[in-house]
Amino acid sequence: xxxxxxxxxxxxxxxxxxxxxxxxxxxxxxxxxxxxxxxxxxxxxxxxxxxxxxxxxxxxxxxxxxxxxxxxxxxxxxxxxxxxxxxxxxxxxxxxxxxxxxxxxxxxxxxxxxxxxxxxxxxxxxxxxxxxxxxxxxx
Amino acid sequence: xxxxxxxxxxxxxxxxxxxxxxxxxxxxxxxxxxxxxxxxxxxxxxxxxxxxxxxxxxxxxxxxxxxxxxxxxxxxxxxxxxxxxxxxxxxxxxxxxxxxxxxxxxxxxxxxxxxxxxxxxxxxxxxxxxxxxxxxxxxxxxxxxxxxxxxxxxxxxxxxxxxxxxxxxxxxxxxxxxxxxxxxxxxxxxxxxxxxxxxxxxxxxxxxxxxxxxxxxxxxxxxxxxxxxxxxxxxxxxxxxxxxxxxxxxxxxxxxxxxxxxxxxxxxxxxxxxxxxxxxxxxxxxxxxxxxxxxxxxxxxxxxxxxxxxxxxxxxxxxxxxxxxxxxxxxxxxxxxxxxxxxxxxxxxxxxxxxxxxxxxxxxxxxxxxxxxxxxxxxxxxxxxxxxxxxxxxxxxxxxxxxxx
Numbered sequence: 001x002x003x004x005x006x007x008x009x010x011x012x013x014x015x016x017x018x019x020x021x022x023x024x025x026x027x028x029x030x031x032x033x034x035x036x037x038x039x040x041x042x043x044x045x046x047x048x049x050x051x052x053x054x055x056x057x058x059x060x061x062x063x064x065x066x067x068x069x070x071x072x073x074x075x076x077x078x079x080x081x082x083x084x085x086x087x088x089x090x091x092x093x094x095x096x097x098x099x100x101x102x103x104x105x106x107x108x109x110x111x112x113x114x115x116x117x118x119x120x121x122x123x124x125x126x127x128x129x130x131x132x133x134x135x136x137x138x139x
Numbered sequence: 140x141x142x143x144x145x146x147x148x149x150x151x152x153x154x155x156x157x158x159x160x161x162x163x164x165x166x167x168x169x170x171x172x173x174x175x176x177x178x179x180x181x182x183x184x185x186x187x188x189x190x191x192x193x194x195x196x197x198x199x200x201x202x203x204x205x206x207x208x209x210x211x212x213x214x215x216x217x218x219x220x221x222x223x224x225x226x227x228x229x230x231x232x233x234x235x236x237x238x239x240x241x242x243x244x245x246x247x248x249x250x251x252x253x254x255x256x257x258x259x260x261x262x263x264x265x266x267x268x269x270x271x272x273x274x275x276x277x278x279x280x281x282x283x284x285x286x287x288x289x290x291x292x293x294x295x296x297x298x299x300x301x302x303x304x305x306x307x308x309x310x311x312x313x314x315x316x317x318x319x320x321x322x323x324x325x326x327x328x329x330x331x332x333x334x335x336x337x338x339x340x341x342x343x344x345x346x347x348x349x350x351x352x353x354x355x356x357x358x359x360x361x362x363x364x365x366x367x368x369x370x371x372x373x374x375x376x377x378x379x380x381x382x383x384x385x386x387x388x389x390x391x392x393x394x395x396x397x398x399x400x401x402x403x404x405x406x407x408x409x410x411x412x413x414x415x416x417x418x419x420x421x422x423x424x425x426x427x428x429x430x431x432x433x434x435x436x437x438x439x440x441x442x443x444x445x446x447x448x449x450x451x452x453x454x455x456x457x458x459x460x461x462x463x464x465x466x467x468x469x470x471x472x473x474x475x476x477x478x479x480x481x482x483x484x485x486x487x488x489x490x491x492x493x494x495x496x497x498x499x500x501x502x503x504x505x506x507x508x509x510x511x512x513x514x515x516x517x518x519x520x521x522x523x524x525x526x527x528x529x530x531x532x533x534x535x536x537x538x539x540x541x542x543x544x
Contacts, residue, residue: 003454008454011451011454011455014523017522017523019528031525031539032542033541033542034541034542035485035486035487035490035526035536035541036485036486036487036490036541037486038448038449038450038475038486038490039448040524040525040526040541041525042525059523060523060524060525060528061523061524061525062446062447062448062451062524062525062526062527063448063451064448064450064451064454065450065451065454067448067451068451068523113542
């Protein structure tokens with residue numbers, strides 16, 4: 001199976017690899033997937049408490065090239081968005097942008113799950129209730 | 140000067156040796172006859188070529204030419220052997236013993252036998268990939284008709300103790316079938332000394348053409364028969380009908396002759412290269428060899444790099460190095476290699492494995508380049524692996540509650 005140019009580019013030059021301080025109140029961390037499934041993503045957002053804008057995003061991913069590309073692209077998209085706008089990111093937008101084949105759609109679902117998990121972590125830390133998201137159930 | 144891409148997936152298939160191609164060419168155009176045409180020179184030329192190839196193939200495994208049944212490859216051979224014995228020996232029993240690390244061509248054929256009402260025991264393997272001989276013997280019943288254990292494994296290269304297995308089978312009057320596809324032409328295989336009754340093997344794994352293989356069927360002590368699975372003109376002593384693939388068979392014969400003459404030297408050279416590759420890659424932190432290292436094919440290595448996913452790893456160099464991974468991120472199930480899992484490897488290690496299959500045309504320069512590329516890519520991917528970070532922080536990954544999908 002050949003990878004799209006965009007997947008190869010994100011894999012070769014991943015954006016925003018790294019770690020934010022998960023103890024900080026303004027950082028939300030989402031850790032999704034499982035080693036047994038061959039995919040684990042950790043996505044972190046740094047939120048400006050006053051404006052609700054995501055000022056920084058970092059990821060680390062254990063997985064195939066499509067999983068790495070999905071999380072790399074997700075961090076690019078997150079930066080500059082408000083938390084509310086970030087919640088609207090849909091996995092199919094990632095699929096379209098990266099030209100992921102059907103067998104790799106689960107990578108994009110995982111990235112969307114990671115975004116939502118990071119947002120919920122941030123909300124809980126800041127005394128807000130956890131949001132319940134609809135299960136995509138593709139993976 | 141290195142030429143890309145480098146091919147290190149010789150367990151999947153091998154490039155054809157140019158000497159094999161040369162031997163085949165006249166049999167496509169000039170000598171195109173049907174080997175079964177008994178009444179004219181075209182048929183005679185084809186038959187003569189097939190007879191000669193049959194001798195070349197037989198000689199490699201110390202068999203009699205009459206014991207060689209040409210097939211389309213080892214999948215057909217596996218099917219013909221297992222289904223053929225099941226039908227032929229139905230009056231004796233209906234029980235077959237095999238192992239969980241066999242090739243799918245054996246496992247799925249055994250599943251088919253179960254659907255037909257047969258009984259199959261799937262032996263577990265030990266952590267090093269070898270079967271337990273005591274377990275094998277304990278599994279034999281009065282109704283057992285066949286033991287089907289591969290000579291060498293395609294993923295990890297471990298070589299089963301075939302001589303000991305055949306002795307146990309013989310003691311209980313049970314036939315031994317072995318899938319020899321990875322072993323024949325790579326290590327010495329002697330059907331008499333090894334006590335093999337039936338063996339499938341294939342040309343394209345030993346520098347011959349695709350689409351041709353053979354089933355060795357013993358004719359003496361005991362005389363073995365398999366029921367044909369394809370009906371027709373009664374070719375190959377009635378066990379495999381169908382016009383013979385003459386050019387393919389000629390190439391197969393030549394490949395067997397070359398293997399017989401060059402196998403020993405190839406094995407010495409390749410085991411040195413393999414050891415160089417393996418030792419260098421084991422310098423990487425948290426890298427592990429899968430399978431028994433002593434009883435192993437000389438050209439194969441299977442190594443897991445913890446906390447790096449195999450397919451992601453391959454992507455780092457798949458434009459320049461052709462390799463295979465035990466990870467199955469592309470499959471719907473996301474299940475990693477069943478062979479590695481049968482060794483008791485956790486899914487995480489099974490997802491992190493690479494299979495190296497060196498071959499006759501592998502050079503030291505290629506191995507050096509591969510070592511460098513893999514080392515760099517493993518380090519790069521670990522820098523972006525959350526699991527590696529946790530491991531380095533001393534977090535027990537088993538203590539984390541993962542969201543299983």
